[in-house]
Amino acid sequence: MTSSSTGKPDTSTGKPGTVPVQARPGRSGLNRTVKLVAGALLALVIVWIAAAGSNHLLGLATVALMFGAISGAWAMAGGLGGLFSLGHAAFFGIGAYTTAFLFAGHGVSPWLGMVAGVVLAAVFGACTTWLSVRFRVRGSYFALVTLAWAEMLRVIVSNVTPLGRSNGILVPYKAEPTFADLQFSDPRAYYALAVLYAVVVTVIFMVVKRTRFGWRLSAVRGDEDAAAASGVDVRRVLVAVMALSAAVTAAGGTLYVQYMQFIDPELAFSPTVSIDIAIRAVIGGPMVALGPLAGSGAMTTMTEWLKMSVSDSPAMNVLLFGVAVILAGRYFRNGLAGIGASALQWIGRRKERHDGS
Amino acid sequence: MTEADVVLRAVGVHVAFGGLRAVDNVDLEVRRGELLAIVGPNGAGKTTLFNVLAGALRPTKGSVLLDGEDITRQPSHRRAKAGISRTFQHVRPFLDETVLRNVAVAALANGHRRAAADTRAAELLERVGLGGRLGKRAGELGLGERKRLELARALALEPKVLLLDEVMAGLNPVEVQRIGELLQEIRRVTSVNIVLIEHLLKVVHTLADRVVVLDAGAVLVEGTPAAVFRDERVIEAYLGRKYAAS
Numbered sequence: 001m002t003s004s005s006t007g008k009p010d011t012s013t014g015k016p017g018t019v020p021v022q023a024r025p026g027r028s029g030l031n032r033t034v035k036l037v038a039g040a041l042l043a044l045v046i047v048w049i050a051a052a053g054s055n056h057l058l059g060l061a062t063v064a065l066m067f068g069a070i071s072g073a074w075a076m077a078g079g080l081g082g083l084f085s086l087g088h089a090a091f092f093g094i095g096a097y098t099t100a101f102l103f104a105g106h107g108v109s110p111w112l113g114m115v116a117g118v119v120l121a122a123v124f125g126a127c128t129t130w131l132s133v134r135f136r137v138r139g140s141y142f143a144l145v146t147l148a149w150a151e152m153l154r155v156i157v158s159n160v161t162p163l164g165r166s167n168g169i170l171v172p173y174k175a176e177p178t179f180a181d182l183q184f185s186d187p188r189a190y191y192a193l194a195v196l197y198a199v200v201v202t203v204i205f206m207v208v209k210r211t212r213f214g215w216r217l218s219a220v221r222g223d224e225d226a227a228a229a230s231g232v233d234v235r236r237v238l239v240a241v242m243a244l245s246a247a248v249t250a251a252g253g254t255l256y257v258q259y260m261q262f263i264d265p266e267l268a269f270s271p272t273v274s275i276d277i278a279i280r281a282v283i284g285g286p287m288v289a290l291g292p293l294a295g296s297g298a299m300t301t302m303t304e305w306l307k308m309s310v311s312d313s314p315a316m317n318v319l320l321f322g323v324a325v326i327l328a329g330r331y332f333r334n335g336l337a338g339i340g341a342s343a344l345q346w347i348g349r350r351k352e353r354h355d356g357s
Numbered sequence: 358m359t360e361a362d363v364v365l366r367a368v369g370v371h372v373a374f375g376g377l378r379a380v381d382n383v384d385l386e387v388r389r390g391e392l393l394a395i396v397g398p399n400g401a402g403k404t405t406l407f408n409v410l411a412g413a414l415r416p417t418k419g420s421v422l423l424d425g426e427d428i429t430r431q432p433s434h435r436r437a438k439a440g441i442s443r444t445f446q447h448v449r450p451f452l453d454e455t456v457l458r459n460v461a462v463a464a465l466a467n468g469h470r471r472a473a474a475d476t477r478a479a480e481l482l483e484r485v486g487l488g489g490r491l492g493k494r495a496g497e498l499g500l501g502e503r504k505r506l507e508l509a510r511a512l513a514l515e516p517k518v519l520l521l522d523e524v525m526a527g528l529n530p531v532e533v534q535r536i537g538e539l540l541q542e543i544r545r546v547t548s549v550n551i552v553l554i555e556h557l558l559k560v561v562h563t564l565a566d567r568v569v570v571l572d573a574g575a576v577l578v579e580g581t582p583a584a585v586f587r588d589e590r591v592i593e594a595y596l597g598r599k600y601a602a603s
């Protein structure tokens with residue numbers, strides 16, 4: 001044990017043993033089942049869309065996946081870290097603009113652009129979060145400060161000529177794109193890329209949640225003073241999780257701009273983008289790996305349905321999602337994922353009662 | 358008393374909140390192997406002094422030394438790793454986490470990996486009598502259990518000094534008895550030094566080797582429990598009021 005080497009008194013009496021099975025939380029069979037079923041459903045939908053052959057559907061799904069994954073990146077900070085950001089457009093925009101600027105202006109491969117954007121966004125996320133933590137800005141104030149940072153970037157970019165000012169940057173489409181150009185003639189390639197990105201983000205999320213870093217993160221989310229008293233470097237943990245979240249978000253910005261082949265300050269940095277990113281996770285469940293993707297699917301579906309059946313006005317959309325978020329905040333803290341879990345638990349209990357009698 | 362016999366020392370500590378002098382030029386030493394009790398009326402500055410020792414609060418003036426090393430500018434988490442651990446007067450478990458995780462996360466500070474931290478946490482929880490509660494959410498525990506949970510969490514850091522801020526307040530006599538026995542057992546099997554803020558004088562009498570009485574931010578008297586509770590200034594400043602009330 002470490003105690004002898006550090007000279008600390010050994011406070012143990014018992015011999016090391018194994019932890020009883022019941023001690024392992026979140027491993028109940030039911031919970032497992034919920035996750036498996038949700039994952040399988042999601043996979044099924046993804047394959048079905050690819051096979052359905054509608055380009056319109058494919059386009060919607062590509063964007064839904066990209067934004068779902070970006071929302072998953074958001075949830076690392078906003079869910080696991082408890083840092084409710086309303087400024088993730090900053091990281092998204094940094095990724096998109098860095099890539100577009102280097103590719104359109106200097107012919108640099110978007111893959112390299114992605115690396116540059118990821119690094120820039122991570123640094124930006126780390127610095128801004130360091131400041132907020134240093135000055136104890138938290139909760140709603142934290143959200144407002146992140147919003148302000150993104151707005152600041154929007155205003156700056158709108159006034160920088162090499163970045164196209166408010167006109168933005170048009171990404172040139174190569175006649176015969178190679179893989180290095182991160183452009184494809186087949187729309188299914190973008191879709192596959194989006195799926196891959198979503199898988200990577202989901203895996204990162206699960207790793208973050210389960211490692212020691214994740215333990216520390218949830219302690220910090222629970223109570224910063226108690227976490228510090230337990231030996232957790234609160235500032236470091238929060239800065240690190242935001243840097244990671246920003247980096248992963250920026251990678252999504254790269255994919256998005258290569259897919260859309262256009263970016264401007266509104267598309268990249270506007271508060272609408274930040275809200276969109278946060279909302280998908282809030283609706284889907286920000287503490288669960290698949291939550292943001294599920295929320296994204298639900299949100300895109302709803303938006304399309306509203307467009308077709310009710311009205312084309314964006315106001316309707318805003319109104320509806322406002323209501324959804326209020327409901328999620330008040331009754332379903334864990335979003336769709338939480339609803340799914342409670343439903344299955346309810347079924348489980350009923351079944352138990354049924355079997356028992 | 359040589360310097361090597363002092364584990365933790367506060368020198369000329371002042372804490373001012375605006376115009377209020379919560380801690381006023383306090384010198385304090387925690388000697389190796391002893392159980393030191395800090396008593397004093399409400400608002401005397403006991404918790405504030407703990408916050409200074411644990412790093413949650415920078416003193417306006419003065420310094421804190423751990424094993425002779427000046428740690429005044431060290432943040433809480435560094436001190437927790439260096440050997441000062443504390444419980445909170447108003448308990449602060451991680452409510453949404455399991456009982457096991459509450460303690461295991463503190464065990465990480467010793468460089469344990471997850472499995473080892475879980476094992477260590479389970480041992481400690483067993484010792485504080487929460488062995489049957491490992492998988493429960495901390496939010497589901499009663500006050501007595503939460504206090505013992507915090508005790509286990511503090512022990513998981515394998516501290517040199519354990520700062521306990523009213524671990525018995527609000528508990529029924531049975532639970533008080535239980536924590537008292539627990540502290541005695543901890544002292545028996547480890548060499549941790551305990552500093553105890555406590556209002557229950559009976560507990561102080563039976564557990565403490567030495568008592569420091571704080572009043573209005575300053576040290577009024579210090580000595581053995583027997584001597585301190587016989588001191589007229591103490592009776593007047595603190596006990597008098599209590600005895601009169603009861």
Ligand SMILES: Nc1ncnc2c1ncn2[C@@H]1O[C@H](COP(=O)(O)OP(=O)(O)OP(=O)(O)O)[C@@H](O)[C@H]1O
Nearest residue numbers: 374377379397398399400401402403404405406446
């Ligand atoms: N963060 C703070 N800001 C302003 N004043 C404070 C703060 N913390 C404590 N005080 C004041 O400092 C004084 C000492 O408080 P402290 O909590 O240290 O007393 P205590 O001896 O622990 O009392 P109790 O027995 O009630 O726990 C009190 O007058 C209190 O109101």
Ligand SMILES: [Mg+2]
Nearest residue numbers: 403404405446
């Ligand atoms: Mg107090």
